[in-house]
Amino acid sequence: MSAALLTVPVVRLAHGADLPLPAYATPGAAGLDLLAAIPADAPLILAPLARALVPTGLTLALPHGFEAQVRPRSGLAFKHGITVLNTPGTIDSDYRGEVGVILINLSDRPFVIERGHRIAQMVIAAVTSIAWSETGQLPASARGEGGFGSTGGHS
Secondary structure (H helix, E strand, C coil): CCCCCCCCCEEHHHHHCCCCEEECCCCCCCCCEECCCCCCCCEECCCCCCCCEEECCCCCCCCEEEECCCCCCHHHHHHHHHCCCCCCCCCCCCCCCCCEEEEEEECHHHHHHCCCCEEEEEEEECCCCCCCCCCCCCEEEEECCCCCCCCCCCH
16 A cells, blocks of 8 residues: 655755755655755864754745654664754744754764755654634543653653
């Protein structure tokens, strides 16, 4: 079974014109790899505990009812301590600015980001809009008001 293919308009900005569009690394991948659109002659050095907004050189127009989630790449997180600071970052369907990735270096060593480096992944997801139904009391549930570790397991 295969999902329907969603077509998303995308514009490559001048500083990202020569970079490939985000792509799935494997046929079963959920996320498209986002690339760093920084100057080739000016790599970004991310110091320990520093953060930076890394440009991708892309703008896009998601259809209404969809969002793009910007998530860390597991290899960068595990091997280098590099992650996306506001995980997942959300790109709304009405946003038309450049896609940027807020990276943070949680390691004790500087990390160099070069042009075209795969810095994050982007997952496209459907969004459900809601309408509130204000009430004086919520229906009962087995869990009730228990939270923050109340269901057991390791805390």
